[in-house]
Amino acid sequence: MNFFTNFFVAAVLAGTPLLFGILGEIINEKSGHLNLGVEGMMSIGACAGFMMGYKTDNLLLALIAAFAAGMLGALIYAVLTVTFMADQNVTGLTLTIFGIGLSNFFGDFVREKSGATSLKLPSGILDSLGKVEIPLLSDIPVLGKLFFNYNIFVYLGIVAAILCGIYLHRTKAGLNIRAVGENPAAADAAGLPVTRLKYINLMLGGGICGIGGAYCSMIICNGVWISNCVNGLGWIAVALVIFATWNPNKAIFAALVFGAFSVLKYYVPKSVIRIPDSIFDMVPFFMTILVLIITSIRSSKENSQPQSCGVNYFREER
């Protein structure tokens, strides 16, 4: 039992950055943009969040910085694809390369300047990154440990997923942005400000990805700056959007499942199966491929990619 709880908790922790990435990408794709720059936006967010935390020792400011940096990354993408109608795939790939490069460069720059061999977050912020105990709930046996014994990011992620679900499926603004993603010409003819809505939602998604990045640099790396800290999670998130069928609530499940795969190697007793660690490292990526194949076979009108996702909209096109 204890073994299972530990495994579950580890899976949740490993899945949280994915959850942010998936949510951000869902909002991007729902607004009609296949943004392959999730990895880049997460990297920028990772760097900005870490550096703000490093300088100010304040978690809230660090989160805001990560969110803002993710938004800025998305802004570049939005300007290029929405306003200048650049190819979405190429722009997204470029954003990824740019984001990783920029955050590595900036991280190295700050480390060199500080004169230390490594950058470590100050103790104040590290404390606030620890487990947040919720009175009463955390004390429930087993359940308390399973569900109410995490760092602030995990709760934030769950809340964000629920809010995204409400936003997309229960509000007028959500209806509007879904219309834009499905058929921008219809949305335009209905009098919606297509360009503005795309900008807003691309940047919102970018900001959420940025938070996911901050998780990578601040929690996964234990508060020490490491280059390439996002390490492919952004790519898995893009693929998992399909697994989650563009549904923020299912994103929680998708993130949990893949979190579990990525920590599997620590929880399979060596006495049972003896295979190299690198095989386990491969599992999440391998599963991603499987998921992409399986989900592409299934055909449902509602639970599929928004119809105009990946296609830029130009009103006067003839």
Place this chain on the structure above:
Amino acid sequence: MRYQNRKKREVTQLALDKVENAIELRGITKTFGSVVANDHIDLDVRRGEILALLGENGSGKTTLMNMISGIYHPDEGSIHVNGREVVINSPMDAKKLGIGMIHQHFKLVDVFSAMDNVVIGAEGKRIKPRELKEKILELTKKFGLEVDPEKKIYNMSVSEKQTVEILKVLYRNADILILDEPTAVLTPQETQKLFAILRRMKEQGSAIIIITHKLNEVMEISDRVTILRKGKSIDTVNTAETNEKQLTELMVGRPVTLEIDRPKCENVHTRLKVVDLSVKKADGTMALKDLSFEIKAGEILGVAGIAGSGQKELCEAIAGLVPVETGAVLHNKENIIGKTPKQINNLGISLGFVPEDRLGMGLVASMGMVDNMLLKSYDKAKGIFVDRKPAKKLAEELVERLEIMTPNVETPVRLLSGGNVQKVLLGREIESEPSVLITAYPVRGLDINSSYTIYDLLNEQKKKGVAVMFIGEDLDVLLEISDRIMVLCHGEVTGIVDAAVTTKEELGLMMTGSKREGVKADG
């Protein structure tokens, strides 16, 4: 408030001597690159009238209307709405002025329900689904529309989708309605239903513009007609004081005969025999169900049906492009099902295929005429190098014989006009001397002149003893050119009739499956 305004307007409408113009266009000019789409066009639409905007394809009708609805912005000229000069920069502006447009290609979100589509972009707070549904049902009752508010668009027929578009406009209290070729995809019965709705809206004081090139509909529904030709407004006439012949002359610019030839052919015999053909769509539903019919040498078999009734799959199944579930296509007792286009060709059976999507499936848009000719004959040459000379000669011959307007034979075909593209494609297929010629919507988007050239070419083939299949959408044309007409409904044959004795209404009933003729009921 708006509603009261409308009431007031209705009262003023009754005083016939005081007619208010809902829209006035003055000197509207719009150019795309070097092409002048609209050249100083003036246009008036009054409240409580239906104005038909008549013109051939490419005469600038849709461009003009797109400027009223905010899709384009005019280069020159002014737009007045309700007597006030306005600037319309976006569809949002048009919406605020009470202008609603129903585009030829519907602007609906497929995965949304009818109600969600109606409410996108509507002003005010989000209203509860239940209230919204009631509001919509109230509107449908008032205007006599039939639509289920909760039905998803992708489950709807074309006519239902159009109803949703109308509902969208009504929901916003728009009182200036523009319809771009609304009847192109409707059965005669559905057209009548639409016209009834339009008349009711007219009675309520709306101003309605209907774009069309069908003369009989102009005569039936409109109060006045404005004719455009090559981007210029030629004339505006009262419908009651004109006739179809005069309108055609105004539209084309010279007298034309409107009759399509139907030459009688000797020695008509079965060329292709289709037996119990069933085809599945990609999503697993049946596109064609147990189709059985014959295509005869020396006749034109017309195929009528609502868009998406299986026409595309039928063409592609015969051409050997899609796998079939069951059935056979016999060409002189040889089953060609299961064979690739090349294998069919190797059997000595020459199939000519003019697909619906000319620049997607028929021709390679970015290649010139010569290279497109080569696509049909590439495997005849020996060796690894391509001999372009025969293809070039063929291309030049076609240009001369079919009067194809192109700068030269190497110009990418996508730069040619629709009529010329079709001539290139049909010309190439005819040159291969087919024994069976399948044409899908061969005159769609073509002006009257080009259309008649195509009809002549098809008749010529028929006289040569080719078996021609003509999939069409304009029932008037089908009735005139075909010898027999096969009607498809949801992938089933609902009738095979003699074109000389059947009527449009009968075809319409068969298209919706409410009548069967010449076929066994339920197989």
